[in-house]
Amino acid sequence: MNTLEARPPLWRQYYALTKPRVVQLIVFCALIGMALAVPGLPSGAEAAVMLAACLGIWLVAGAAAAFNCLIEQRIDAQMKRTAWRPTARGELSPRQALVFSAILCAGGAVVLLVWVNALTLWLTLATFVGYAIVYTVWLKPTTPQNIVIGGASGAMPPVLGWAAMRGDLGAEAWLMCLIIFLWTPPHFWALALYRVEDYRRSGLPMLPVTHGSEFTRLQVWLYTWILLAATLLPFLIGMSGWIYLVSALVLGLRFCHLGWKLWRRYSDALARQTFWFSIWYLTLLFAALLVDHYVPL
Numbered sequence: 001m002n003t004l005e006a007r008p009p010l011w012r013q014y015y016a017l018t019k020p021r022v023v024q025l026i027v028f029c030a031l032i033g034m035a036l037a038v039p040g041l042p043s044g045a046e047a048a049v050m051l052a053a054c055l056g057i058w059l060v061a062g063a064a065a066a067f068n069c070l071i072e073q074r075i076d077a078q079m080k081r082t083a084w085r086p087t088a089r090g091e092l093s094p095r096q097a098l099v100f101s102a103i104l105c106a107g108g109a110v111v112l113l114v115w116v117n118a119l120t121l122w123l124t125l126a127t128f129v130g131y132a133i134v135y136t137v138w139l140k141p142t143t144p145q146n147i148v149i150g151g152a153s154g155a156m157p158p159v160l161g162w163a164a165m166r167g168d169l170g171a172e173a174w175l176m177c178l179i180i181f182l183w184t185p186p187h188f189w190a191l192a193l194y195r196v197e198d199y200r201r202s203g204l205p206m207l208p209v210t211h212g213s214e215f216t217r218l219q220v221w222l223y224t225w226i227l228l229a230a231t232l233l234p235f236l237i238g239m240s241g242w243i244y245l246v247s248a249l250v251l252g253l254r255f256c257h258l259g260w261k262l263w264r265r266y267s268d269a270l271a272r273q274t275f276w277f278s279i280w281y282l283t284l285l286f287a288a289l290l291v292d293h294y295v296p297l
């Protein structure tokens with residue numbers, strides 16, 4: 001097949017660099033942080049700030065993802081899961097990726113500064129540095145705890161959302177951040193287990209490569225329990241009500257159950273199922289926080 005014919009349109013290649021589906025969930029979590037920061041339904045003016053904050057965070061997060069693709073061009077080319085990326089295939093040059101990332105980041109920064117507030121701008125830029133530099137350049141190639149420490153930047157969206165609406169950093173926002181922080185290890189290690197050959201080939205020190213499958217599965221299972229305990233806190237401190245509590249328990253116990261099954265008996269299919277459940281888990285847990293906020297029982 002002619003490779004030129006097989007190429008998607010240029011805009012799609014740039015769009016792919018932003019890791020759209022990951023960034024969608026990031027913006028969704030930021031939006032929940034915004035909604036919970038406003039008592040009751042938002043006014044028209046508050047809804048406008050929310051919209052601007054979502055756009056700004058989306059642009060800067062997309063820029064961070066594009067920067068990651070640029071730095072990992074060679075590593076991505078070695079892994080089956082990522083070899084299709086336009087940077088890995090050489091369809092977009094490092095210079096194109098860099099300029100694209102810089103434009104998105106600058107655009108997002110302007111939106112946040114003009115229509116949101118300076119605190120959100122600085123926190124979002126710090127999050128960019130946390131993921132694009134601290135995680136991608138430093139931690140990911142050097143330690144199997146890369147995603148635990150680096151996960152802190154992925155966990156920031158609710159804090160960014162809260163800051164956008166209140167101009168400060170509430171305890172509730174940090175609690176949502178803690179939940180995403182504890183969710184990241186079972187989310188990522190479930191994937192790393194069935195993609196272990198990719199990671200071995202690329203030379204990245206991911207936990208299943210350095211410490212083996214059984215140890216990683218034990219960690220996944222332990223984290224699902226720690227996560228379940230942390231998700232009870234919003235109810236215990238009076239931030240959320242019964243709708244949230246029941247949702248957190250049902251989702252959390254299912255996550256623990258999958259973690260348990262995976263630990264006892266490994267299969268790629270189960271690891272894949274656990275990874276995809278992790279995405280539904282976070283989406284539904286944060287949706288429950290939102291519903292609970294508007295329908296207090």
Ligand code: HEM
Pocket residue numbers: 021022025026029081135147150151152154155180184187188191279282
């Ligand atoms: C350091 C932290 C994180 C790491 C290492 C990580 C790792 C990954 C990896 C490697 C994938 C790719 C799966 C594939 O190619 O099929 C993935 C997918 C995904 N991640 Fe994460 N993740 C992290 C944090 C997050 C955060 C904070 C969110 C959102 C709040 C998130 C949401 C998603 C979603 C929605 C997908 C599915 C993408 C798709 O549909 O293809 N991740 N994650």
Ligand SMILES: CC(C)=CCC/C(C)=C/CC/C(C)=C/COP(=O)(O)OP(=O)(O)O
Pocket residue numbers: 019022026057060061062064065068072082124125127128131140153154156157
């Ligand atoms: C400003 C802001 C809110 C930034 C958010 C930063 C961000 C995009 C976090 C998401 C984490 C993510 C995509 C991890 C993928 O891991 P990986 O990079 O190891 O995956 P890969 O192997 O697919 O490249």
